Amino acid sequence: MLTVENLNVWFGHPPDRVDAVQDASFTVPQGESFGLVGESGSGKSTILRAIAGLIDTWSGTIAVAGKPQSARKRDRAFFKTVQMVFQDPYASLHPRHSVDAVLSETLRLQGMDDIDRRIARLLDDVGLGRGFCFRYPHQLSGGQRQRVAIARALAAEPRLLLLDEPTSALDVSVQAEILNLLADLRAEHGLTYVMVSHDLAVVGHMCDRLAVMQAGRIVEVMGVTALRQGTAQQEYTRQLIAASRGYARA
Numbered sequence: 265m266l267t268v269e270n271l272n273v274w275f276g277h278p279p280d281r282v283d284a285v286q287d288a289s290f291t292v293p294q295g296e297s298f299g300l301v302g303e304s305g306s307g308k309s310t311i312l313r314a315i316a317g318l319i320d321t322w323s324g325t326i327a328v329a330g331k332p333q334s335a336r337k338r339d340r341a342f343f344k345t346v347q348m349v350f351q352d353p354y355a356s357l358h359p360r361h362s363v364d365a366v367l368s369e370t371l372r373l374q375g376m377d378d379i380d381r382r383i384a385r386l387l388d389d390v391g392l393g394r395g396f397c398f399r400y401p402h403q404l405s406g407g408q409r410q411r412v413a414i415a416r417a418l419a420a421e422p423r424l425l426l427l428d429e430p431t432s433a434l435d436v437s438v439q440a441e442i443l444n445l446l447a448d449l450r451a452e453h454g455l456t457y458v459m460v461s462h463d464l465a466v467v468g469h470m471c472d473r474l475a476v477m478q479a480g481r482i483v484e485v486m487g488v489t490a491l492r493q494g495t496a497q498q499e500y501t502r503q504l505i506a507a508s509r510g511y512a513r514a
């Protein structure tokens with residue numbers, strides 16, 4: 265579903281150029297949930313944004329469903345295949361657009377018909393009733409806003425969802441609800457996930473495999489069982505796991 269090969273991503277120009285991602289490679293088969301973890305500033309979000317077509321200063325290969333992507337432009341077919349959910353649902357929803365407007369705009373952009381029926385189905389899929397249609401973002405809780413953002417992503421009927429810290433802006437109790445929703449949606453729709461999280465417990469719960477990043481490089485790609493058992497190959501990963509366990513106990 266996704267191949268990333270020798271990916272380099274940079275910002276700015278010398279002498280101020282930041283090499284945010286260096287020589288990153290991984291593949292994600294269809295239906296897998298793949299995590300990107302690592303300390304703050306290690307390049308996790310940058311990889312996701314490059315895959316999503318939000319950054320054009322990169323080299324290497326990004327192929328989605330077998331189709332190599334260009335750094336310059338993405339066609340409509342790309343956005344039918346790939347959608348992204350951001351950390352802060354408030355920032356990603358227009359304050360003056362109702363839920364109905366957000367979803368109908370996305371559906372129309374995708375050239376879909378039968379808009380009302382599809383909106384009802386999308387709201388049902390994310391655990392919100394039809395009654396939420398005429399609410400605006402400020403009339404929704406954080407969890408409900410993230411459900412709307414997920415519904416908007418699903419409106420395009422994508423195959424690959426890019427999830428950038430999708431629950432870290434939410435209360436702990438709501439985090440679990442949204443993670444369970446995402447797990448259910450993956451099973452129901454046969455979706456593939458790439459999920460960025462700084463929280464190893466979230467990745468341990470949600471992902472099949474993960475890449476560990478340090479200072480722009482992938483230091484290790486591992487299965488979730490090794491994460492749960494703390495049996496990583498690299499010393500850096502073992503330290504990261506130990507630190508997250510210490511934090512969980514504190």
Ligand SMILES: Nc1ncnc2c1ncn2[C@@H]1O[C@H](COP(=O)(O)OP(=O)(O)OP(=O)(O)O)[C@@H](O)[C@H]1O
Pocket residue numbers: 275276282283284302303304305306307308309310311462
């Ligand atoms: N638009 C930008 N311009 C310049 N540098 C940037 C830009 N976006 C990110 N960076 C830099 O790229 C590096 C990687 O950032 P990135 O946001 O990918 O890290 P991250 O691992 O997702 O961190 P966090 O967990 O804190 O979100 C950092 O050094 C960051 O300062």
